[in-house]
Amino acid sequence: MSIKIISTGSYATGKILDNCMLSEMVETNNQWIIERTGIETRYIADKVTTEDLAYNSCKKALEKLEINKNDIGLIICSTITGDSAVPSSSFILSDRLEIENAICFDVNAACSGFIYSLAIAKSLIESSNFKYAIVVGSERLSKYVDWKDRSTCILFGDGAGCAILENTSYKDSSNPEKENINSIDLELINSIIGGQCDKRRYLTMNSKKSIIEEEFYIKMNGRQIYKFATDIGVKIIEDLLKNNNINKDDVCLLIPHQSNLRIIETLAAKSDINIDRWFINLNKYGNTSSASVPIAMDEAIRSFDLKKNKGKYVIILAFGGGLSYGGSLLKVN
16 A cells, blocks of 8 residues: 655735835844845735635645545644634535545644644555545644744744645545546655654744733744754654665655745755755745645645656655654655
């Protein structure tokens, strides 16, 4: 049995907030932000819900395929900013996509949520023999940004990204389907997920309106998160390579969590994998937490020639609040 990603989609909408506009809101400037983060713009989706973002990313992924939506047996929505507690974002998504009888639940693992969800989806597909699954990361972080705090307000944005997974061993002769000529073929080989309790509260966000206002917003110790991310990110890469008996030359593309350009550059240097092989789009979106990796993956797949890299590998990795971390190894077939 193999599980593969056959389609991706992403969606961002709303006001595009650039660094010059931010400089009118808080003491900062375009050069200062770019030098420290690599971010130039971010989307602020103040007129839609987190579920709207998720729905549109899934819709884009599904439009590339010809499948029976009722063969989708699992929907996982990774989010820390869902607009509905019950029903969860995943159930709202199933209704809007007109998918019946799917197992639906949300995952809260912050920036690593999409990786966590891929690992969970693979396990559930294998144990329950679903034909297809949807994994989506969707965030509206702007709801929790303190626009007076220049250390955090420059970092975050809104958006959603989706991947559709297929169980290649699923057989149903009563329901033959057309070949999906627009599909991709990225086999999900292995995932590593883990975490450390954030005892010192290096990265926090509290969604309860009743608490003290200062504690409601995203708070982050940038120096400590940088250290955590650059240490654990290298370990994820090393463990994925070692566990699957492949070397760095076999990896054609790395898609990291789009948190900060300095973090990505440090990961490239410490892992001794040239920065040219790292996909970066944080300049356009900023940090979108669990939406970051699937948005980047969707854009990378559209701009990267996978057909020329058959037999090679793609690594996706993330790290963030929790403190959580994770990575997945994908094979280009």
